[in-house]
Amino acid sequence: MLKQKFKAQADKLGEEIKQILKEHGDTVIGEIKLSQIYQGMRGMIALISETSLLDAQDGIRFRRHTIDELRQKLPKAKEGGEPLPEALFYLMLVGEIPTKEEVDTLSAILQRRSHVPMYVYETMKALPTETHPMTMFVVGIMALQAESVFAKRYAAGMSKKDYWEATFEDTLDLIARIPHIAAYVYRRKYKEGKILHPDGLLDWAGNFAHMLGYDDEEFKELMRLYMVIHADHEGGNVSAHTTHLVGSALSDPYLSYAAGMNGLAGPLHGLANQEVIKWIFEMQRELKTESPTSEQIKQYVEKTLAEGKVVPGYGHAVLRKTDPRFIAQMEFGKKHMPDDPLVNTVWRIYETVPPILQSLGKVKNPWPNVDAHSGALLVHYGLVEYEYYTVLFAVSRALGVLSSLCWDRALGMPIERPKSVTTAAVKRWLNKEVENLGD
Numbered sequence: 001m002l003k004q005k006f007k008a009q010a011d012k013l014g015e016e017i018k019q020i021l022k023e024h025g026d027t028v029i030g031e032i033k034l035s036q037i038y039q040g041m042r043g044m045i046a047l048i049s050e051t052s053l054l055d056a057q058d059g060i061r062f063r064r065h066t067i068d069e070l071r072q073k074l075p076k077a078k079e080g081g082e083p084l085p086e087a088l089f090y091l092m093l094v095g096e097i098p099t100k101e102e103v104d105t106l107s108a109i110l111q112r113r114s115h116v117p118m119y120v121y122e123t124m125k126a127l128p129t130e131t132h133p134m135t136m137f138v139v140g141i142m143a144l145q146a147e148s149v150f151a152k153r154y155a156a157g158m159s160k161k162d163y164w165e166a167t168f169e170d171t172l173d174l175i176a177r178i179p180h181i182a183a184y185v186y187r188r189k190y191k192e193g194k195i196l197h198p199d200g201l202l203d204w205a206g207n208f209a210h211m212l213g214y215d216d217e218e219f220k221e222l223m224r225l226y227m228v229i230h231a232d233h234e235g236g237n238v239s240a241h242t243t244h245l246v247g248s249a250l251s252d253p254y255l256s257y258a259a260g261m262n263g264l265a266g267p268l269h270g271l272a273n274q275e276v277i278k279w280i281f282e283m284q285r286e287l288k289t290e291s292p293t294s295e296q297i298k299q300y301v302e303k304t305l306a307e308g309k310v311v312p313g314y315g316h317a318v319l320r321k322t323d324p325r326f327i328a329q330m331e332f333g334k335k336h337m338p339d340d341p342l343v344n345t346v347w348r349i350y351e352t353v354p355p356i357l358q359s360l361g362k363v364k365n366p367w368p369n370v371d372a373h374s375g376a377l378l379v380h381y382g383l384v385e386y387e388y389y390t391v392l393f394a395v396s397r398a399l400g401v402l403s404s405l406c407w408d409r410a411l412g413m414p415i416e417r418p419k420s421v422t423t424a425a426v427k428r429w430l431n432k433e434v435e436n437l438g439d
């Protein structure tokens with residue numbers, strides 16, 4: 001059983017960590033420059049996250065498997081198709097690639113746990129329809145928090161040794177229920193509240209596509225790919241770090257995930273996926289063409305920069321090459337919609353933007369990230385409501401941040417509380433008025 005398998009892996013790793021710390025706990029792993037504490041802690045190794053690891057050149061690896069490898073090795077809904085996101089969740093939790101049978105069992109477990117109480121829908125319904133989909137979504141998650149096993153058991157006096165199990169239960173419940181909340185947000189906001197019933201025979205992402213109202217088999221494949229590639233990006237990104245941080249106070253998985261998703265809703269992070277399509281639509285409107293030329297794109301990019309704005313979908317805090325998640329989506333586009341004008345515009349932007357950003361001399365990574373591509377694929381299938389795109393990202397990110405939270409509690413991670421200092425304290429230290437920074 002998945003739970004027992006996870007616990008056995010966690011116990012094994014817990015022992016190894018104990019030993020590592022016993023032998024090497026005092027080993028110095030690097031030095032911190034003053035600039036780093038003013039500049040977003042870039043490059044500082046400060047966290048442990050077991051589910052994935054980011055390489056600046058090669059991109060994300062989930063348990064050492066690249067996106068390419070996952071697309072080949074993970075079980076699929078159909079021959080030659082995209083990997084099943086449940087399989088990635090299993091891999092992140094247990095560290096092993098599951099068999100198709102194991103994934104099917106997990107899909108069935110998620111189906112069984114997917115009931116969302118009526119009051120959660122009523123809470124979301126109370127919001128005006130103009131409310132941003134991410135706000136509606138997080139309100140839904142917060143309403144659902146009343147269901148938390150962790151919160152109930154903690155209130156009843158749960159022992160530390162059981163935290164992992166309560167977190168595991170909440171994680172499975174949340175992953176099962178999140179697509180239902182997300183689909184409700186879409187149908188309520190954009191489809192006059194006409195809710196679609198789940199299809200119990202479909203996998204997690206296939207059923208999500210169905211509940212959104214997209215039964216095209218190709219769209220279901222896109223959802224499977226989308227849910228895999230957005231799931232995790234090691235531990236330091238805003239959504240993963242926030243979920244981990246809030247969870248470290250023993251806030252339950254509902255509270256922790258909701259907190260992380262409020263971070264995902266920022267335009268420099270997950271909201272960039274809506275900003276990209278908004279920016280392209282504005283460009284098309286302004287230039288009065290569906291397919292702007294490279295020269296027209298160049299001028300529009302220069303205008304964007306002159307207005308003091310960022311080019312959405314480009315740049316990254318860690319990556320220094322084209323995001324392999326962008327490439328995976330480009331491959332999907334080449335296979336399924338090579339002549340789509342909007343998708344072709346995204347590819348022309350890819351040829352045009354990097355040299356312009358490079359020429360600024362300050363942008364550390366001029367290449368596209370995951371968000372530069374995702375919207376165009378969705379528009380192709382008719383999902384044009386770009387304000388909704390970050391909710392899709394949030395559904396996927398649940399797989400990574402919640403499996404990480406299971407690891408946090410299973411490994412007995414403590415409350416996170418780094419030290420901060422004031423600039424006055426920095427000045428006192430630089431002037432040698434005090435011996436240690438922070439005194």
Ligand SMILES: CC(=O)SCCNC(=O)CCNC(=O)[C@H](O)C(C)(C)COP(=O)(O)OP(=O)(O)OC[C@H]1O[C@@H](n2cnc3c(N)ncnc32)[C@H](O)[C@@H]1OP(=O)(O)O
Nearest residue numbers: 268269270272310311312313314315316317362363364369
């Ligand atoms: C899923 C994800 O979260 S992926 C990221 C999604 N976000 C985006 O696509 C938004 C556009 N990109 C950006 O704003 C940035 O590249 C970030 C937020 C992703 C990374 O930020 P940083 O690590 O600070 O980037 P970097 O060190 O390269 O920034 C240096 C300078 O280049 C600028 N810069 C970086 N990327 C861009 C860009 N795409 N367009 C214009 N300027 C940029 C920064 O704003 C900064 O300018 P400043 O010194 O005047 O403040």
Ligand SMILES: O=C([O-])CC(=O)C(=O)O
Nearest residue numbers: 232233236237238317369
């Ligand atoms: O790694 C980051 O900082 C942002 C990102 O691409 C992600 O979270 O998917």
